[in-house]
Amino acid sequence: MAMSSTESSLTSATIIEIATQYSIYSGYILFIVGIVGNAINMLVFTYLKSFRSNRCVLYLITESISNIVYQFYSIALTISTSLYGNDLTANSLIKCRIKYIFGQSCALITFYTIVISAVDQFFSISYQLYLRQMCTFELARYMVFIMITICIIHSILFSFFFNIVPSAGCIISQRICIGYASFFFYPILVGFFPILIASLFSLLAFRNVRHLVRRQLSIERRRFDRQITAMILLRVVFFASFMLPYVVNRMYSINTTITQANPLPFAIEKLVQAVLFSIYNLNFTVRLLIILFTLYILIYFRQISISL
Numbered sequence: 001m002a003m004s005s006t007e008s009s010l011t012s013a014t015i016i017e018i019a020t021q022y023s024i025y026s027g028y029i030l031f032i033v034g035i036v037g038n039a040i041n042m043l044v045f046t047y048l049k050s051f052r053s054n055r056c057v058l059y060l061i062t063e064s065i066s067n068i069v070y071q072f073y074s075i076a077l078t079i080s081t082s083l084y085g086n087d088l089t090a091n092s093l094i095k096c097r098i099k100y101i102f103g104q105s106c107a108l109i110t111f112y113t114i115v116i117s118a119v120d121q122f123f124s125i126s127y128q129l130y131l132r133q134m135c136t137f138e139l140a141r142y143m144v145f146i147m148i149t150i151c152i153i154h155s156i157l158f159s160f161f162f163n164i165v166p167s168a169g170c171i172i173s174q175r176i177c178i179g180y181a182s183f184f185f186y187p188i189l190v191g192f193f194p195i196l197i198a199s200l201f202s203l204l205a206f207r208n209v210r211h212l213v214r215r216q217l218s219i220e221r222r223r224f225d226r227q228i229t230a231m232i233l234l235r236v237v238f239f240a241s242f243m244l245p246y247v248v249n250r251m252y253s254i255n256t257t258i259t260q261a262n263p264l265p266f267a268i269e270k271l272v273q274a275v276l277f278s279i280y281n282l283n284f285t286v287r288l289l290i291i292l293f294t295l296y297i298l299i300y301f302r303q304i305s306i307s308l
Contacts (some may be wrong), residue, residue, distance in 0.1 A: 012267035027078030070106035096170035101201035
């Protein structure tokens with residue numbers, strides 16, 4: 001039996017309310033977990049002075065700072081949703097674009113920091129001496145600065161793609177912009193390209209680190225390299241798992257605009273987006289899940305410092 005318009009409206013209203021409440025509570029939980037996890041991560045890696053000259057630690061701290069900024073950006077949206085029922089960007093073009101500048105900048109910085117750390121770790125434990133010598137702390141600092149600059153500039157330019165569309169909110173509406181977002185930005189720039197590169201180099205680094213015994217290194221140093229490589233590989237696994245569902249949904253939603261004129265499909269889409277967005281946000285809170293790895297590294301690196 002077909003659902004009446006009244007029943008459809010009530011059902012859609014219920015689904016939207018569930019999506020809103022889910023976004024609010026998951027936002028608060030992820031904020032607390034993210035702040036605690038990233039703060040502990042930064043404290044662990046800045047505890048010893050010896051860590052400050054390690055390139056991989058520089059990348060991890062950069063990612064943690066980006067994650068913390070993203071957490072405050074995210075909690076601001078969550079608070080506005082809990083107070084007003086929405087994030088206040090559907091009716092203001094300036095707020096709409098600022099939202100995507102902050103969110104996208106932090107996301108790109110976090111994702112490409114993961115990529116750079118995986119590539120750097122592969123080179124740092126390579127069999128080839130000249131590849132290991134290429135990786136210096138100064139080069140890492142330049143890479144981080146250039147990467148952050150490019151991410152911010154791209155996010156500012158990309159924000160001009162968004163416009164306010166009645167009954168749909170803050171979305172990408174122009175055909176050319178939709179094509180760029182559908183065929184380059186989401187599938188390549190923030191989707192499969194960083195996932196592929198990070199996965200490839202982290203697996204290659206993991207393969208290399210299993211043969212460190214062939215090089216003239218102390219037991220403590222080999223153990224340290226193994227722990228760092230395992231941490232990066234685990235981070236890449238989380239990155240790919242949390243990112244792919246969101247990217248696929250974004251590519252679909254950009255090309256399929258569902259307005260409030262169809263209340264039930266609109267409500268279902270909002271609920272799906274809320275769930276996938278919370279999974280995507282785990283990318284910025286996952287540091288708490290690998291704190292044990294950092295603690296092990298701290299212990300072993302303390303042993304190295306003592307032995308030196």
